[in-house]
Amino acid sequence: MNPILTVENLSVRYEPKAHRSITAVSDVSFSLRPGEFVGIIGESGSGKTTLGNAVLRLLERPARISEGTITFDGRDITTAPEDELRELRWRDISTVFQSSMNSLNPVVRVDAQFADVIEEHSELRGDAVDDRIGELFDMVLIDRKFMKAFPHELSGGMKQRVNLALALALDPKVVLLDEPTTGLDVVVQHSILENVRRLQAEKGFAVLFISHDIGTVLDLSDRLLVMYAGRIVEERATKDLLTDPLHPYTKGLLGSYSDPRAETVRITYIPGRLPDLSRPTEGCIFVARCPEKIARCETVTPVFAPLDGGEVACHVARIQRGADEGGADAEGIGEPTSHFNGPEFVKTADESAKALEHPPLLSVEGVTKVYERRRGFKVERTTAVEDVSFTLRRGEVTALVGQSGSGKSTLARLITGVDKPTQGRIVFHAEGGDREVAGYRGRSLREYRSHVQMVFQDPYSSLNPTKRIGQALERPLVNYQKLKGDALRARVQELLETVALTPTDRFLNRYPYELSGGQRQRVVIARALAVEPEIIVADEPISSLDVSIRAEVLELLATLVRERDMGILYITHDLLSARMLSDEVLVLHEGRVVERGPTLDLIRAPKDDYTKKLLDAVPNPFA
The missing domain is CATH 3.40.50.300 (P-loop containing nucleotide triphosphate hydrolases)
Structure with a gap:
């Protein structure tokens, strides 16, 4: 199946007048096929959101695309004018932004915000618009009575569902989700993402899912792009990446997630910080934090190339898998592992028992808190906490x-x-x-x-x-x-x-x-x-x-x-x-x-x- 979205050798630079320029996305290439669910994972600052904004052509100064091309449904949109992009957005490619609290106009009723999008990009008018908005609310499991609500009258989870419905209003071919459940509780998050999967199966749109929530991305994605310091360092099918990660950075991300039901929770974390992207670097971009580095990692930039059914940019992984002849600095490299050899945080049952x-x-003893709010002559009482005790x-x-x-x-x-x-x-x-x-x-x-x-x-x-x-x-x-x-x-x-x-x-x-x-x-x-x-x-x-x-x-x-x-x-x-x-x-x-x-x-x-x-x-x- 031909890709609906293709990104080739894309680089994005921030060029502020008062500071050094920063290459936030560097030589990134990937594709997205119809109906595919692709996740992009990496730490904050790794360039995920900048990449997403570049794909949507939503970059603002001082950011600009410095190299590469973006092709959507056979059209090169890298330098497309704003009027052409306006026709493309919402109708063919839409997005759900990170903060549901800030994505809706607080002084406009929800149905009016839907009507703006639908009337701008379709032929629907009048009652047909209202019917479509009702269908969209049904689709994301929100009662239609909330169509006339203001955003502040909705919970955080409902606002994010509204944003999802808005993104799907015109049956787009691609939906970009940028941290769509950050700040939401686990039940609401689960419900929203189940909705996404259900709707994707029904309508066949492709999803580009940006998140640092490793568990959720692994649970939903067909394929994963692992970003570090503006570059993709590994691309694999999710099932392969889970069982046999190639890049040490990928291993570190996977090691930071665990099953909470385990007898002993043991997680690793990646010491150090992302490199300064305003300064040129030699060798591998991850070298300063990598526990598996060898001498050439300090001076030779690894090529992002095919390996074991995916692609990776790592000298050590290629030597371990027999795709590189090695050399003097490769002596002592062990067999491939699926874990990150870094610092660990361990919590045991014995420690808790002693505490x-x-x-x-x-001591909290039988605490109840009732809030009162006067509406005219009536007093409304809300019990926020009831009979709670603990030490x-x-x-x-x-x-x-x-x-x-x-x-x-x-x-x-x-x-x-x-x-x-x-x-x-x-x-x-x-x-x-x-x-x-x-x-x-x-x-x-x-x-x-x-x-x-x-x-x-x-x-x-x-x-x-x-x-x-x-x-x-x-x-x-x-x-x-x-x-x-x-x-x-x-x-x-x-x-x-x-x-x-x-x-x-x-x-x-x-x-x-x-x-x-x-x-x-x-x-x-x-x-x-x-x-x-x-x-x-x-x-x-x-x-x-x-x-x-x-x-x-x-x-x-x-x-x-x-x-x-x-x-x-x-x-x-x-x-x-x-x-x-x-x-x-x-x-x-x-x-x-x-x-x-x-x-x-x-x-x-x-x-x-x-x-x-x-x-x-x-x-x-x-x-």
């Missing part, structure tokens, strides 16, 4: 697991003293004696918050973009510990070293936008540690991070618990990360705890149907 014997730090101990990680809206973040607000319980009590077991959190006021509440710190979900909005990293870390030290001068600077450097942002001089004067997502989240954790808290409330701290960085952040949190004897309340909808980090799990559903227990016991033998539903929604391509 559950530690003394308590915080957080020193040296323990307790995970609160559940879908969006299950009450997890409400509990975080109650524990940090932002809100007060309607019923029940929260007791902080301080050195000076036990005290109810609801009883703290003014100065005492400020003092309490030095013992309980938050790490928020989004590292991109958690830091002030106008303040340098050093300034962000100085503020809590000045406010709470009154540090000045050399003592202040020394403490800031110590915090950066604690979260492995070294050498510290490289980070002190940088702004948040100059750091990767994982580096920003480390800064957020360092800021939380500045006042030496006894409890950290981590609210979805890794949901927006890619897989290799997730493992690093989880290991950092586990190290802090172990070395500082603190407690962490870990809020998540991700059962795999809960299995990797936590000692005990509480499953929340509609504000109530439906199941609790030691993490491994609960995940391997769930009793409640809702817990089983959460587990069933976790992609497990290795099963």
